[in-house]
Each structure stands twice: as structure tokens, then as C-alpha cells.
Amino acid sequence: MVDLWEQASRKGAPLVSPVDVRGLVEVTFVWRGEAEFTEVGWAERHVLQREPGTDVWHVTVRLPANVRTVYYFSHLAPGTWRPPRTNGPEGDTHLDPLNAEQVYFPANPSDPSDHDGWASLLTLPHAAPESWSLPQPGVPQGTTEPATLDGGRVAVYRPAGDRSAGLPAIVILDGYLGRTMMRMPTTLDNLIAAGRIPPLVAIFVDGGDATRAADLSPTSGWLSAFIERELMPWARRKHGISPYAHDIAIAGCSFGGLAAAGLALRAPHVFGAVISHSGSFWWPARAEDAPASGESEPEWLTREVLRGPRRDVRFYLDVGDRETAVFTEGTPDQRSVNRRFRDALRAKGYPVTYAEYAGDHDYLNWRNTFADGLIAIYGGRQV
Numbered sequence: 001m002v003d004l005w006e007q008a009s010r011k012g013a014p015l016v017s018p019v020d021v022r023g024l025v026e027v028t029f030v031w032r033g034e035a036e037f038t039e040v041g042w043a044e045r046h047v048l049q050r051e052p053g054t055d056v057w058h059v060t061v062r063l064p065a066n067v068r069t070v071y072y073f074s075h076l077a078p079g080t081w082r083p084p085r086t087n088g089p090e091g092d093t094h095l096d097p098l099n100a101e102q103v104y105f106p107a108n109p110s111d112p113s114d115h116d117g118w119a120s121l122l123t124l125p126h127a128a129p130e131s132w133s134l135p136q137p138g139v140p141q142g143t144t145e146p147a148t149l150d151g152g153r154v155a156v157y158r159p160a161g162d163r164s165a166g167l168p169a170i171v172i173l174d175g176y177l178g179r180t181m182m183r184m185p186t187t188l189d190n191l192i193a194a195g196r197i198p199p200l201v202a203i204f205v206d207g208g209d210a211t212r213a214a215d216l217s218p219t220s221g222w223l224s225a226f227i228e229r230e231l232m233p234w235a236r237r238k239h240g241i242s243p244y245a246h247d248i249a250i251a252g253c254s255f256g257g258l259a260a261a262g263l264a265l266r267a268p269h270v271f272g273a274v275i276s277h278s279g280s281f282w283w284p285a286r287a288e289d290a291p292a293s294g295e296s297e298p299e300w301l302t303r304e305v306l307r308g309p310r311r312d313v314r315f316y317l318d319v320g321d322r323e324t325a326v327f328t329e330g331t332p333d334q335r336s337v338n339r340r341f342r343d344a345l346r347a348k349g350y351p352v353t354y355a356e357y358a359g360d361h362d363y364l365n366w367r368n369t370f371a372d373g374l375i376a377i378y379g380g381r382q383v
Contacts, residue, residue, distance in 0.1 A: 005032050005056045013098035019065045019125055027122070028060045030098070035075040042070050042119060043361035044325060045079065066358040067322070068127040068365065070103050070119035071096070083117045096120040103364060108176040110153055113210035121364070128358070132190045132371035133183040139193040144185050144204075149234060151226035156239060157185050157202035159192050165240035168200040168378065170275070171227065173216065173252035173259055175204025182367040191371060197378040201241050203231065216255040217283060218262025218301050219291040228267055246272035246312070249377050253277040253366045261315070261341075262301055268311035275316045275373035277366040278323060281341040282331035298331045305344040314351040316373040317342055320365060321356040334361060 008015055008030040017026040029040045031048060038048040038057045048057035072084050074093045082093050087104070089097035095118055105117035135141075140160030147154050155175060159167075172178045179185055184202065191197045205227070207215050215223055232248075235241050242248065250271045252260040257279030264271035282298045283289065291300060323334035331337075335356070342354045353376040359365040 004028070004058055005030055008098050012100070013096050014122065016124065023065050023126070024062050025065045025124055026060050027063050027124070028058060029071075029073075029096070031057045031073050031096070033057075037075055037078065039074050039078065040071055042072065042083075043320075043327075044069075044322060045074075047078070048073075063124060064358055065124045065126040066128065068121075068123045068368075069359050070121055070362050070364050072119050083119060085115050085117065087118045104181065105177065105363070106180050108206060108209075110206065111176075111208050113208055114176075115209070119362075128368060130368055132187045133367050134190075135186055136190055136193070139189050141189050142185060142192075144179060147238075149226075149230055151222075151230045153206040154231065155179055155204040155206070156235070157188060157204070158239070159199040159201075160189065162199040164199075166242050167240070168198060168247035168249075169203060169235065169239075169241040170200060170249040170251055170374075170377075171203045171205060171231070171271075173205055173207065173250070173256035174212075175206045177363065179204045182363055182370065184370060187367075187371050187374070191374055196371075197374050200378065201235070201239055203235055205231070213255060216252070216259035217289065218258055218266075220259065223259060224263055224266065227263065228270055232270055244272075245269055249273035249275060251275035251277075251370070251373065252279075253363065254361065255280050255283075257281075257317075258283055258301065264313045265301070265304065265308070265311055268313050272312060273314045273316075273377045275370070275377060276318075277369060277373070278319045278334055278361050279317065279338060279341065280334070281337040282328065282334070285328040285331050299337055299340065302337070302341045302344045305341070305348055305350075310348045310350065314377065315345055316353045316355075316376040318355040318357055318369050318372065320359045320361055322358075322360045327361075 013030055015028040019025055032055055039045050046059045046061050048059045050057050076092050084093045099120045101121035103119045103121050107114040107116045142157050142159045144155050144157045192199050248271050250260040257276030260274050261276050264274045319335050319338040326333050342352055345352045357365050357369050
């Protein structure tokens with residue numbers, strides 16, 4: 001197995017086999033060092049085995065050749081979630097020292113509870129290209145300016161050269177990562193320049209890392225009050241966005257997708273569309289997280305859809321086809337709850353675009369599918 005390490009050192013890691021007739025590859029992760037336990041992954045975890053008599057660890061995973069994802073090595077207790085905070089090869093969690101491809105998750109400088117994060121990048125041979133999120137020659141760039149309101153910090157994107165009033169708008173939760181690592185302003189620039197969506201305003205709402213789960217629950221009083229009573233009236237006054245709900249969307253990832261859907265269903269007079277990436281529709285997981293009704297069973301928002309009236313809201317939902325692991329004990333997996341939420345919406349007559357991308361629960365995939373959501377919600381609309 002020392003030969004395996006030498007092979008990875010020459011070729012780069014992880015080692016990837018040729019694509020077989022079923023469209024699969026074997027991906028071999030290799031690490032060398034002293035540890036009591038080693039696993040690799042991000043959302044999906046795999047335990048490495050130490051070759052007896054050596055310090056070489058390895059595991060081989062069979063994956064579809066169209067997967068793009070991120071990963072890191074961890075020597076913490078099994079299943080412990082703590083991505084690396086530096087891009088070095090040392091520490092209880094760290095990057096793959098033989099993989100030069102890295103992804104950086106910058107900490108929000110205005111949030112003392114936030115931390116930098118890093119991951120190694122795995123792009124398999126048939127992965128979809130990252131086209132819309134990369135700067136393109138000749139595409140005019142919009143402007144993004146920060147603002148501080150009484151209830152929180154935001155940043156507002158305006159399309160290049162367009163200062164007309166009445167533009168549609170999208171509110172984006174987890175706004176700092178949205179406008180940095182996820183490159184959402186670049187995606188907007190490219191789609192607008194290509195004529196795939198109309199010019200629109202994007203409002204990035206920053207949140208606190210330490211309070212994220214509570215802030216983004218679908219019954220969060222702080223979030224709904226801030227957005228409905230302060231943010232949207234301010235955006236109409238300051239940026240002249242459209243006053244019509246059908247022109248206004250809200251977007252989020254994971255807990256943010258759950259919050260986006262909950263806000264739109266509760267305030268259809270404000271939002272007419274939702275983009276949800278891997279929404280955490282299993283919520284709540286614990287009795288103390290239950291809404292005021294006292295219901296502590298998972299999938300509360302799905303039940304709310306089925307027992308409530310149909311709202312004038314359209315949806316784009318996506319989730320990874322590999323999101324079959326259970327993150328929180330006692331709840332269903334992410335793919336299952338997204339499918340059931342889709343089915344509930346359609347049963348009530350909501351317009352729903354639904355997709356399962358090749359991959360797992362990570363921002364890298366959502367960076368790519370954000371363009372799909374924008375096209376589904378705004379493509380072909382005349383504003």
C-alpha cells in the first residue's frame with residue numbers, strides 16, 4: 001500500500017478509475033500519517049482502513065462519473081462535523097495534501113461566530129460544467145453594495161447599466177456565502193446578459209452562524225419580521241423594486257431553503273416564488289424546536305402545505321440524488337423529505353419545478369444549480 005501512496009503522489013489524489021459501462025468510477029482516497037481513526041467526506045462519510053504495518057490509510061468508493069463534490073479528512077469521533085479552518089494538511093480535520101484543487105468558504109467579517117472553512121474538490125469525468133457561475137468575457141458586471149438596517153446587515157446587487165424602477169427582485173438567505181463562495185452576482189450577470197432572465201435586483205441577507213438554525217426555522221419571528229416589516233419596504237423605497245409579489249422571489253440552501261419556503265407560504269403577499277436547494281424539510285428534529293402548535297414530528301411544513309389553502313406561489317426545488325444519509329437522528333433523509341414536499345405542493349396545485357442533481361449536500365452543487373432555479377422562476381417572464 002506504500003505503492004498506492006506513491007502512485008497518488010505522482011498522479012494526484014484521489015485516484016479515479018476509468019468510467020465503466022454503467023457510468024461509474026472507483027475513487028480511491030489515500031492519506032498517510034499517524035491517527036487512531038480516519039474518515040473522508042463532507043455530507044457522505046467513508047471510513048479509511050489502515051494498511052497493517054504502515055501509516056497508509058485508504059478507502060475506495062464507487063461513484064457515478066457525473067458527481068462533483070467537496071471532501072476533507074477527519075480524525076475526530078465518527079460522524080463529527082467540523083470542516084477544516086485552514087488550507088493546510090495538518091490538524092484533526094484537514095484537506096487532502098495530494099489534491100491541489102481547493103474550495104474556500106470565507107467567514108463573514110461582521111459575524112464573530114463565523115469561521116473560515118476549506119474543502120478539497122472532487123470533480124469526476126462527466127460532471128456538469130460550471131458555466132454560469134464563472135466570469136465570462138464581455139459580460140457587464142452589476143454592482144453589489146452593503147447596507148446596515150436596524151434588524152440586520154444586507155448587500156444589494158443591481159444589474160449593470162439598469163437603474164429603472166419596478167425591477168423584479170430576489171431575497172437570498174445566507175447572503176454572505178451567496179455573494180462570495182457561491183458567486184451569485186456572477187451568475188446573475190451571465191444569465192441577464194444571455195437573456196435567460198430579466199434584469200433583477202438581488203438582496204443578500206446576512207445571518208449569524210451561531211444562531212443560524214433558530215433564525216432559519218420556518219416559524220422564526222425575527223426573520224419574518226425583519227424581512228416583511230423592514231427589509232422589503234426599505235428595498236422598495238431605496239431601490240424601487242417591483243411592488244407586486246409575483247415579481248419577488250426568496251431563495252435559500254438547506255435550512256435556508258426551509259426558511260424560504262416557510263416565509264413565502266406565510267407571506268404570499270410579499271413573495272410569489274421560492275428557490276430551495278436541498279431544503280431541510282425534515283424540521284423539526286426535537287421537541288424544543290417545535291412550532292407554537294406543539295407538533296414535534298418531522299416534516300411540519302409539508303403538513304402545513306396539505307392542510308392550508310393554496311397560495312399564489314411557484315417553486316423551484318432541487319436536492320442531491322445522493323442525499324440519502326440521515327443528518328439528525330429521528331428524521332428522514334434529505335432526498336425523501338424533498339420528494340414528499342414536492343408531492344404535497346403538487347397535490348395542492350402549486351407550480352413546481354423539481355430536480356435531483358448528481359451529488360450530495362454541499363454549496364458547490366448549489367452554486368451550479370442556482371442558475372437552474374433562476375431560469376425556472378424567471379425564464380421567459382416579461383417584466
